[in-house]
Amino acid sequence: MKRVVITGLGAVSPLGADVPALIQGIEEGKSAVRYMDGWNQYTGLRSLVGAPAVIVNEKSIPRTSRRSMGRMSIFSVQAADEALADSGINREMISSGGIGCVVGSTMGSAKSLNEVFELMLPEKDLSCLPSMKFFQCVSHTAAMNVAQYLGLTGYVMATSAACASGLQAIGAGYDLIRLGKQEAMLCGGAEELHPTVTGSFDILFATSANFNHEPEKTPRPFDAKRDGLVCGEGSGILLLEEYEHAVKRKARIYAEIIGYHTCGSGVHVSQSNKDSMVGCFRYALEDAGIRPEDVDYINAHATATIHGDKEEAEAIREVFGDSVPVNSLKGYIGHTLGASGSIELIASLIMMDKGCIYPTLNLESVSHDCEGIYHVMNKLDKEIRVLFKNCFAFGGINASIVCKKII
Amino acid sequence: MTEQEIITLSNQVFEESFEIEKEKLKPEMNIFLDLGLDSLDIVDLVVALQEKFGVKIRNDDRIKNIRTLGDIYKFILSLKAEGASSSL
Numbered sequence: 001m002k003r004v005v006i007t008g009l010g011a012v013s014p015l016g017a018d019v020p021a022l023i024q025g026i027e028e029g030k031s032a033v034r035y036m037d038g039w040n041q042y043t044g045l046r047s048l049v050g051a052p053a054v055i056v057n058e059k060s061i062p063r064t065s066r067r068s069m070g071r072m073s074i075f076s077v078q079a080a081d082e083a084l085a086d087s088g089i090n091r092e093m094i095s096s097g098g099i100g101c102v103v104g105s106t107m108g109s110a111k112s113l114n115e116v117f118e119l120m121l122p123e124k125d126l127s128c129l130p131s132m133k134f135f136q137c138v139s140h141t142a143a144m145n146v147a148q149y150l151g152l153t154g155y156v157m158a159t160s161a162a163c164a165s166g167l168q169a170i171g172a173g174y175d176l177i178r179l180g181k182q183e184a185m186l187c188g189g190a191e192e193l194h195p196t197v198t199g200s201f202d203i204l205f206a207t208s209a210n211f212n213h214e215p216e217k218t219p220r221p222f223d224a225k226r227d228g229l230v231c232g233e234g235s236g237i238l239l240l241e242e243y244e245h246a247v248k249r250k251a252r253i254y255a256e257i258i259g260y261h262t263c264g265s266g267v268h269v270s271q272s273n274k275d276s277m278v279g280c281f282r283y284a285l286e287d288a289g290i291r292p293e294d295v296d297y298i299n300a301h302a303t304a305t306i307h308g309d310k311e312e313a314e315a316i317r318e319v320f321g322d323s324v325p326v327n328s329l330k331g332y333i334g335h336t337l338g339a340s341g342s343i344e345l346i347a348s349l350i351m352m353d354k355g356c357i358y359p360t361l362n363l364e365s366v367s368h369d370c371e372g373i374y375h376v377m378n379k380l381d382k383e384i385r386v387l388f389k390n391c392f393a394f395g396g397i398n399a400s401i402v403c404k405k406i407i
Numbered sequence: 408m409t410e411q412e413i414i415t416l417s418n419q420v421f422e423e424s425f426e427i428e429k430e431k432l433k434p435e436m437n438i439f440l441d442l443g444l445d446s447l448d449i450v451d452l453v454v455a456l457q458e459k460f461g462v463k464i465r466n467d468d469r470i471k472n473i474r475t476l477g478d479i480y481k482f483i484l485s486l487k488a489e490g491a492s493s494s495l
Contacts, residue, residue, distance in 0.1 A: 127465045131450035
């Protein structure tokens, strides 16, 4: 098996249009969650908060490339551009076939999908549909657009596993490189904020609805007053590269990916399941060839739902005990769904680089059912040699990845 | 609608839908070679012209013969002559 390292990072997030903006926002303890104007026109929508990202400089993407992109694809190509620039990889390699991409999302552009329905349904008239709506709405829209925009001729794939999509994309890229199928892969996730997206969680009572007029106080991962998730949007893209290839070109290496696992719970379509999380953790650790005590930091999925946080806390407690620091970044940027795994892994890699762990924003009083793990409630200076990142998704999908610092 | 109004509205479609500078919008311009449209853009051109002039032209075979911006002006003028839309 080949070794796989991470050599480039790019992110468009609710905290800004690049990785430095994301990290600066987290460092300053900023919440990107706000009251969403206009959402109160939707009857039955209880949660009126969200964490929107802002598209900047989209006209720098040529029209013929941009026309097939919804919001999420614009986020993705901008994040991919940043990751490539960060990596310093030779642009000639991009069209050589040596680089592919895996970019995951729950679905295609939510805004474009709604525009299609609004155009087509009143008169049931398809003749008014623009040609590009299809390309904006398909499930592989982000992967397809990143590949077309950059001229990638390697593997192009799209993982679609809701909130685990981004981490599964990184896992898929990791597998392709370690199997020797590709020398480098752009991997990550993307998603859009839209009232219909928040609504899909809201009708299941999984969203935060008690803080519509104090948006910066929600979501509250692991907190006693948590009342559900807050949807966000953006994209995180990482350049994964075969180790020898990266060393040969003297690339900056953020970390080596040493383990990954994904699995189904086989129990319930929406309820998180502690036992299957435990299984996922153990397989990922086994894949990495390490013990739980070798892990220095856990970046939790923890979206601030009542049930999900409890199950994850119990699973972490069972496998890692109470000595490994745990945080969740959802309080800063909301739940960026299919993008969360990649955006949060990027932030975790920067924490590894800086030797510190930022606190879980809005965690003020640990809920009794989330006790027994090491919650980071104030900035913690700590050398991180090994980090462990979780994502869990509707459909009973679990994913965990293990990254090790190369010294 | 006058011929000049048809030209103005047609040009607006190229500015709004295809981000083409006003200076380039001359009757002799080939919409593929000079203005850079492709087969997918033609679908959107039809949708935009339908909306702009209140006509139904999706199944009109004459669209296949359009090459220049001037061809579009003539096509819309012919629709006017046929009484294809009350807004023309």
